[in-house]
Amino acid sequence: MTAQVQTIRSPGDRGVWAWITTVDHKRIGLLYAVSAAAFFFIGGLEALLVRTQLLGPNLEVLSAEAYNQLFTMHGLTMVFLVVMPIAAAFTNYFLPILIGARDVAFPRLNAFSYWLFIFSGLLIYSSFFLGGAPDGAWVGYAPLSTQLTEVVRMDFWTIGLSTLGISSIAASANFIATAFTMRAPGMTMLRMPVFAWMSLVVAFLLIFSLPSVAIGLFQLFLDRNFGALFYAADAGGDPLLWQHLFWIFGHPEVYVLVLPAMGIVSEVLPTFARKPLFGYPFVVFSGAAIGFIGFGVWSHHMFTSGMGPIAEAGFGVATMIIAVPTGVKIFNWIGTIWGGKIKFNTPMLFSLAFVAMFVIGGLSGVTHAVVPSDTQQHDTYYVVAHFHYVLFGGAVFGYVSGVYYWFPKWTGRKLNETLGKIHFWLALIGFNLTFGPMHVLGLNGMPRRTYRYPEGLGWANWNAVATIGAYTILVAFLVFAWNIVRTHYLNKGERVGNDPWDGRTLEWTIPSPPPVHNFDETPIVHSLDDFWHQKYAENEEGRAVRMPAVTGAADDQGDIGRADHGTPEGIHMPSPSYYPALASLGIAITGGGLVYLPWGFAAIGVGVVVMLWGLFGWSLEPVTKEH
Amino acid sequence: MTTDTEELVEAPAEHDADHIKHPTPKQYWLIALILAVITAFEIAVPSISAFDGWLRVFLLFFLGGVKFAMVVALFMHLKFDKPLYRAFFIIGLVGAIAMFVVVLLTFRAI
Amino acid sequence: MSDVAVTDLDHTEHADHHDVKPVRKTAMWVFLGSECVFFGAMISTFLLYRNTTNGGPGSEIFDIPFTSASSFVLLMSSLTMVLAHNAFEKSDMRQTRIWLSGTALLGATFLAGQIFEFTEFIDKGLTLPRSPFGSSFYMLTGFHGMHVALGVILLAAMAVLSLSGRLYDDRGLNVELVGLYWHFVDIVWIVIFTVVYLLQI
Ligand code: HEM
Ligand SMILES: [Cu+2]
Numbered sequence: 001m002t003a004q005v006q007t008i009r010s011p012g013d014r015g016v017w018a019w020i021t022t023v024d025h026k027r028i029g030l031l032y033a034v035s036a037a038a039f040f041f042i043g044g045l046e047a048l049l050v051r052t053q054l055l056g057p058n059l060e061v062l063s064a065e066a067y068n069q070l071f072t073m074h075g076l077t078m079v080f081l082v083v084m085p086i087a088a089a090f091t092n093y094f095l096p097i098l099i100g101a102r103d104v105a106f107p108r109l110n111a112f113s114y115w116l117f118i119f120s121g122l123l124i125y126s127s128f129f130l131g132g133a134p135d136g137a138w139v140g141y142a143p144l145s146t147q148l149t150e151v152v153r154m155d156f157w158t159i160g161l162s163t164l165g166i167s168s169i170a171a172s173a174n175f176i177a178t179a180f181t182m183r184a185p186g187m188t189m190l191r192m193p194v195f196a197w198m199s200l201v202v203a204f205l206l207i208f209s210l211p212s213v214a215i216g217l218f219q220l221f222l223d224r225n226f227g228a229l230f231y232a233a234d235a236g237g238d239p240l241l242w243q244h245l246f247w248i249f250g251h252p253e254v255y256v257l258v259l260p261a262m263g264i265v266s267e268v269l270p271t272f273a274r275k276p277l278f279g280y281p282f283v284v285f286s287g288a289a290i291g292f293i294g295f296g297v298w299s300h301h302m303f304t305s306g307m308g309p310i311a312e313a314g315f316g317v318a319t320m321i322i323a324v325p326t327g328v329k330i331f332n333w334i335g336t337i338w339g340g341k342i343k344f345n346t347p348m349l350f351s352l353a354f355v356a357m358f359v360i361g362g363l364s365g366v367t368h369a370v371v372p373s374d375t376q377q378h379d380t381y382y383v384v385a386h387f388h389y390v391l392f393g394g395a396v397f398g399y400v401s402g403v404y405y406w407f408p409k410w411t412g413r414k415l416n417e418t419l420g421k422i423h424f425w426l427a428l429i430g431f432n433l434t435f436g437p438m439h440v441l442g443l444n445g446m447p448r449r450t451y452r453y454p455e456g457l458g459w460a461n462w463n464a465v466a467t468i469g470a471y472t473i474l475v476a477f478l479v480f481a482w483n484i485v486r487t488h489y490l491n492k493g494e495r496v497g498n499d500p501w502d503g504r505t506l507e508w509t510i511p512s513p514p515p516v517h518n519f520d521e522t523p524i525v526h527s528l529d530d531f532w533h534q535k536y537a538e539n540e541e542g543r544a545v546r547m548p549a550v551t552g553a554a555d556d557q558g559d560i561g562r563a564d565h566g567t568p569e570g571i572h573m574p575s576p577s578y579y580p581a582l583a584s585l586g587i588a589i590t591g592g593g594l595v596y597l598p599w600g601f602a603a604i605g606v607g608v609v610v611m612l613w614g615l616f617g618w619s620l621e622p623v624t625k626e627h
Numbered sequence: 628m629t630t631d632t633e634e635l636v637e638a639p640a641e642h643d644a645d646h647i648k649h650p651t652p653k654q655y656w657l658i659a660l661i662l663a664v665i666t667a668f669e670i671a672v673p674s675i676s677a678f679d680g681w682l683r684v685f686l687l688f689f690l691g692g693v694k695f696a697m698v699v700a701l702f703m704h705l706k707f708d709k710p711l712y713r714a715f716f717i718i719g720l721v722g723a724i725a726m727f728v729v730v731l732l733t734f735r736a737i
Numbered sequence: 738m739s740d741v742a743v744t745d746l747d748h749t750e751h752a753d754h755h756d757v758k759p760v761r762k763t764a765m766w767v768f769l770g771s772e773c774v775f776f777g778a779m780i781s782t783f784l785l786y787r788n789t790t791n792g793g794p795g796s797e798i799f800d801i802p803f804t805s806a807s808s809f810v811l812l813m814s815s816l817t818m819v820l821a822h823n824a825f826e827k828s829d830m831r832q833t834r835i836w837l838s839g840t841a842l843l844g845a846t847f848l849a850g851q852i853f854e855f856t857e858f859i860d861k862g863l864t865l866p867r868s869p870f871g872s873s874f875y876m877l878t879g880f881h882g883m884h885v886a887l888g889v890i891l892l893a894a895m896a897v898l899s900l901s902g903r904l905y906d907d908r909g910l911n912v913e914l915v916g917l918y919w920h921f922v923d924i925v926w927i928v929i930f931t932v933v934y935l936l937q938i
Contacts, residue, residue, distance in 0.1 A: 227866030719770025723777030
């Protein structure tokens, strides 16, 4: 049945070159998704090695050196190369469709963001073959990260993170321009689906927080390579400055990781509870409030650094306040499923698990806001437990839910439900086995980033449980991978039409997979959940009743054939371009040169030329070429 | 009958540049003259001993702020352009100032 | 025309009234907001280390008259930039080219002044590795200088393009966007001149 898919693209649209030059937001979204999946596998493997080393006391599965590199790369990978890109994948694919647009505001800038992301990831990972990976933890605290300047490791991290930052800033400016200027007629801001809203908030978070860490990274880089003294305590520099610059970015970053997942959950719950989202404006505004307050709490990561009682009290209180809008969202989700006709299929299960796990992680987070308590918890496994509950049980479960939910839109096929449920239960059990015990370990004093622990501290059993849990997670995600391969590549999945879930938002009005131009006609939007209201009216008791035959919409098979016509007359989509990939390649080469500085200048020269070539070619070519 | 991507949304916008009231070249020269005068005064401030202490700091910030605001509002047309742009810029500016003032306070550096 | 992005249903009626959103300017202003945080971080670093001279030279080596002159040059380049934009809107390509070139020239003059200033300071013993003060001074002013240099390249490129009539307003490289960038670089220097130079003497 791939033939079905192919008819949607014109013949010249296949092959590697087409993917390299693509400026289609849907293809770029898929590129992000596939890359993120690959990195998830790698980052997971690193976590398994870490867990294997910690299986019992006094083990020596890994060398201490390897251990440091692995946990650093694990954190780095999961945050920057898995969760951020998978969020970017969903945003790319669905933000334009959800607001009724044919593409993002800057299709080529979009391609540039993707290629810069993947080249940066490869640059960071090349370190394994070039003398060793970064090993100073993903937060890279100075002065640890400024020492050992003869070893390049941490420069892979300073440079790789910087180029990833450029990619994210470009993507964010793009998404902001898209959300503000590309909405279909009638799609007011307060009719935008929650996922689109959360993408917008995330874009603002990134664009105003990344510069701070970028400057910090640049200072570290200068300290390491040019003898600058930003973080040199003996010359009067203050290493604490790094922590501020990092966490001004770092705290908004955790919302960057989780808000899009919250957006997905806010789409999935109403669909399968068959009720509108409870309190839509509250969900939107609490999301925006989280984003806003998120800029005022960064120092809660620094309670043990001796900032003084006023700062500690202030940041503690601010942190507790930010829990309020988060709680509002939880209540809205519960209100949404309350009294609904709930369908417990895989996307719904993952979304429900998201809510439950996120509550646990959120509550342990509030305990960090209590300064005396945090002084005990800081840098113990309790913190590791906390952030995995929000990042894995929270964010990752949300994104997995999104994959199950939108897979039919991407490929025209549903993922298998039985395999999905096996995946879900294994993941949920494995996850809690792994990270539940870490609360206990942390409260019993086990420090995080610990390579080995002695016998007799009472840590052995819970560590063994956690490691078994980690392997359970591996099995769960292998099932997931098999499900995707089976459904998509072996063509075993159930074929579906436009609207397999009886959805509420615009993406379900168009074919699966959508044609390049998304909409044959620009939709005109009349209300929130417009598509739902086209399909259903309300009876006297406020129950939804299906309206008779609606304009082309809800019927399941009807529209597949329509895509065969290709792009309708008069719609010009932007032409493919290799300049964005070229420009980002230039930046990555420059970055590689910066890592190996004394000799790297030649690479920098080449990289800058390639970059300028790409950028000038790009800014001079017209968006849509004449045929 | 077009897509909503960059060039097509951008192009027509240039046409209505006419009916937004931008300053005339003459006014631009005048603005530059005012900026120049303020700059001259700024440079003089540190050497006038009557302004020593906090007054000097205040004056320098005030004069710098006026120049900053004039360039943003008049040369960058923020005064005439969409309120949305103003919001973006002011959020960045005020946010940055607020956050970094807090950072410097925790270091007791200001 | 009817399916150009419009925000509100009510506005579609005025679609022929060009009620459309300039996409690029939106992104540019967001980017400039972001740049505020970039420079905010560096200026704060400088303020933190303004007296941390590690036994080396401090702000006493500043040559205020000289820096005032180069600040003035950069300030006036904002005038020429806005005149270039004004001429471009009136489709006066000759004037546009003249003012663009003038702006690039003023920018280059500023850069030359900065290079001169740096060599003077290095002679007096202020280098990047000398002290946290030196590190943060050079990073801040150097980063700003790189912005100016990029601006000069863009301005010069546009002046050259205008010779062959290839200066469009629907490309990424256009007079209005580069103008916004250039003015921003100028206002950053207004702040640096006040905070780094005038306030430290
Ligand atoms: C496959 C399941 C996972 C397992 C078994 C796992 C396990 C671990 C362990 C044991 C550590 C602590 C290492 C140490 O302190 O020595 C750790 C750290 C970390 N993990 Fe995970 N993790 C998993 C998934 C994730 C996910 C999905 C994310 C983020 C979205 C994530 C983000 C992090 C971060 C940021 C750190 C901190 C790294 C550092 O201290 O520099 N992990 N993980
Ligand atoms: Cu935080």
